[in-house]
Amino acid sequence: MDINNDDKLAPSPRRRRSSRASRNSREAAHRQALSGDRRSLRRRSQKVTPEMAAQIKTLVDHFGMLQHDVAARFGINQGRVSEIMTGGAFPDVPPAPIDKVG
Numbered sequence: 001m002d003i004n005n006d007d008k009l010a011p012s013p014r015r016r017r018s019s020r021a022s023r024n025s026r027e028a029a030h031r032q033a034l035s036g037d038r039r040s041l042r043r044r045s046q047k048v049t050p051e052m053a054a055q056i057k058t059l060v061d062h063f064g065m066l067q068h069d070v071a072a073r074f075g076i077n078q079g080r081v082s083e084i085m086t087g088g089a090f091p092d093v094p095p096a097p098i099d100k101v102g
Contacts, residue, residue, distance in 0.1 A: 045076040053084050054096035060085055061095055 048056075052074055059065045059073075060081070067081040074081075083089040 045080060046074075048074075048076060048080060048084070048089070050090060050093045051096070053090035053093045055101050056081055056084050057093070057095035058098060058101050062098060063101075 056070055056074065059070050060067060065073075067085065068078045071078040071081045080089070
């Protein structure tokens, strides 16, 4: 019985062509990365202070605001608000008095 070696070989995988838009965006990102620090490409939230955390707790607990609305109001991301509300960040900070929330 003669076994043909060609039957054992798998066809070579074809390289998928990328669209022009994705290729252009990758090239632009590459140029940007070469021109400066990569960390400068990321958007950064502002630092949350204990006073902000207290106001955030009051807005969510007392006024019933949604976390993403509070996050937009303070210029931070929703995950940061969630950390504050679950006690992962600023666990010892009490909610702000209602008259102090602006």
